[in-house]
Amino acid sequence: MIPILEIKDLHKSFGKQKILDGVDLSFEEGKITVIIGKSGTGKSVLFKNMIGLYIPDSGKILYKGELLTGASDARWAEIRSKTGYLFQDAALFDSMTVEENIAFPLVEVKRIKNKKEIAEKVREKLEWIELPGIEKKYPSQLSGGMRKRVGLARALILEPEILFFDEPTTGLDPILADSIDKLTLKVNKELGLTCIVISHDIPAAFRMADKLAFLYEGKVIFSGTPQEAASFKNDVLESFIKNSFTELKFKKER
């Protein structure tokens, strides 16, 4: 089966700083792939290359076998309309209400003008993310978890095929983080979307991923199932996993 998205030998540098150094990775349709790795290893840069916000120095990006690197802006725009992106801090437009935020892609991309139809779609999405009745609130009036849910509703409104999650649980308390993870699974199961997640929450990544990829120094040094990751022999990955699954330890009394 052809992967929905495939990356081959991708390189990206900023000035003299090499961020991606030959990334090879493929994403299967309808599955959850979680990309893990230390901070500053280029996970977000990889995402932005995959969605066409950055132009890679070399390498290939393929969507269902179609080469996207070097594609026209119009083609990238079409591809982007099939994807949703949940940003780390949700990136809601703070001058707009929740309703206007979620409706933004409908108005600006789909050019829907019927206000009733827009309001209905927004209401449906807010109910789906279990936050009904907050249409008239502004992002500054919402908690971090609510903002991320609204960001997810906005990403889902165009009914994409692929959803990118850029550290969706960073900065949230464990209960809220768990609720966002459950929402990710719900998106995958109920809507059948391909989910690509960047996460620092390793236990959660193991719980929900169909496939894990470990990015280290600009390369993917492991990709496979969570079970395979647990038995993979690599010092860095092992220490990464070990430090994330420790038993409770308390500060020693002085």
Add this chain to the structure above:
Amino acid sequence: MDLKFVKDKFVSFFEKLGEFYLFMFEVVKLSFKRPFRIKLIFEQIENIGVNSVFIVSLASLSVGMILALQIVYIMRMFRSEIMAGATVAMAYGREMAPIMTALMVIARNGSSMSAELGTMSVTEQIDAMKTMSVNPIHYLVVPRVIAAVIVFPFLTAFSNVVGVTGGYIVSVLMEKVNKGAFLEQMFWYTDPVDIYSGIMKSAVLGFIVSVICSYHGFYTTGGAKGVGESTTKAVVVSAIAILVADYFMSYLMVLFLY
């Protein structure tokens, strides 16, 4: 200071300049591309235009009064204080009104334009727009630039009226210059071209201010500190740019228009 440092600064300056020109051309190109976001343009017209009337009036009135005061005192030495009206009107029409308007709008709107876009940039709101296939220059910058080009001439015309009124108050009401002579000299020496040239200039200044301030905001990086720095740069660069541009436009107008 070693040679490498100088070279790096030199290269970086030209890189930024190139980036700015590309940005400016993109703004011009997208200004003629559908969809035309009329609602956003009117929002910006209200913000840049209507909401700036008070500050532009206050500044124009003060400068008109100061100008008239100095002119009356200097002209009195030559018993020509009745020329105050003509001098204030010509100075305002040709130079003072477009410059005062531009400086006041930079202070009030240029800074907020840069800070707003800068905040959107560092909080990834601009990236979010790109991921939705909405061109952020088209959505965020073009309405601001179109609004500025429309609104600057109106504000300048208004500044003319208020500045000359300030001149009248000081000359006629306070310094007792003859009212009839003041007005007669003013209408005799001031040609419509003095007013039109200033208004034409102000449309160009509106373009320059809005593009520079938007550019600095749009490419902001580095969190809150970056927003502060880009806002400062936007204000300083656009203030200098309008003065330089005004000189060249005035020079051409002196050669071909007046």
